[in-house]
Amino acid sequence: MDDAIAVRDLVVDRGGRRVLDGISCRVPRGAVTGLLGPSGSGKTTFMRAVVGVQLVSGGTVTVLGQLAGTPALRHRVGYLTQAPSVYADLTVRENARYFAALYGRGRAEADRAISDVGLAEAAGQLVGTLSGGQRSRASLACALVGEPELVILDEPTVGQDPVLRADLWARFHAMAAAGTTLLVSSHVMDEAARCDQLLLIRQGRLIADDSPAAVRAAAGVDDLDEAFLRLIRAGEAAATSTDATAARETA
């Protein structure tokens, strides 16, 4: 198994609406893969399916060689939800130590995870008194504290100061260099350039699955934002002409 994640024909319906419509893709090990797409495109649902907490209507998701949601995977996969999910009535350190304990890790790992996200000075503070950005970093520390092989991060850098954002991306690449696989979602296209591999989804469909350089080459522009726009337009034009052909054939 070379791929950390292999997704085949994934279909998810939520509340009678098709949220993911037949997605197939692979996420390579030891790299940072960006999951890009506008708000509401299905990024979170895709990540939930990979973590194994999403009821799916069809298709398969294989994670680290096992079906998503297999109990053994819970030791090997770390998940950061989009809304910070940490205990507001505990300090940053108490939160990190609790999640460390769930993964069989100790205080040293908890302290390291806190300083890795730049919260060492706020470690003794109650999470409820932190700013929004700090709170989401506290949540990030709890996702990294178990030193998982695969890390799923749902918009980890939203609302962060630019310097911190650069630090976090450097941290993600250091983790990838050490063999960790990261799947990071974002709706900010300038973050796409920081990824080794890109998955672009829009309206529940996969539009691009390539490296940033290949995406630029395919679209014939340097700006990734513009490249994605061209890919989307090209996809829509193709769909329209197929529909037109199909309509002619039926007529």
Place this chain on the structure above:
Amino acid sequence: MNARILAATTGRILRQLRHDRRTIALLVVVPAVLLTLVYFMYADQPTPPGQPTTFDRIALVMLGIFPFVIMFLVTSIAMLRERTSGTLERLLTTPLGKLDLLFGYGIAFGLAAAVQAAVAAAVAYWIFDLDTAGSIGLVLGIAVLDAVLGVALGLLCSAFARTEFQAVQFLPVVVIPQLLLCGLFVARDQMAGWLQALSDAFPLSYAIEALQEVGAHAEPTGRMWRDVGVVFGAVVLALVLAAATLRRRSG
């Protein structure tokens, strides 16, 4: 279940409680204040010869009811917070087992209830001269079991509440009928048949009967042990049902 994870979870819940000083103060002080009220309410009431005083009768039952009611409410809200804050979903992606979480709540709030019951019993026995034929140790033990019953029912009911408003409404639905029919207001054998049948179906009735057995007999009776067994069985049943309501996968 895993001893390390269970211990970490129990510790985490107690730490959350420790940061909330006002709740601790209320937990410890309120039962004692209410017992004081009851004492003075009945201070001038005549007692029929050969029977326990009204205060003795009511205070003994209250020592079991406080921990039940208060821990039911505290647990419902705590578990609802786990659900709405996203921490529950996150916990279910970690190696934590469902029973680790449920027993963690049972043990943590059971310990809190032990402190509460000890203070309330100290006030009842030493300040207001509560007189029971059986030992204070048994009274405390049953009070803690009542608290754990409240925790177990709270964990179960929280699965059916989406908001805090709904969670609080489960108090009149689940707790008050049990209070009315437990034998405190009208002796169980003097109720209409269908009320007796309802009373027989409510676990609190057995918890209260166990306390009354301790009040009337110097040594633990067979009936008391049977009652304790029934309450214990209800706790296990509620916890198993609560575990069944925790779904790792959702839509």
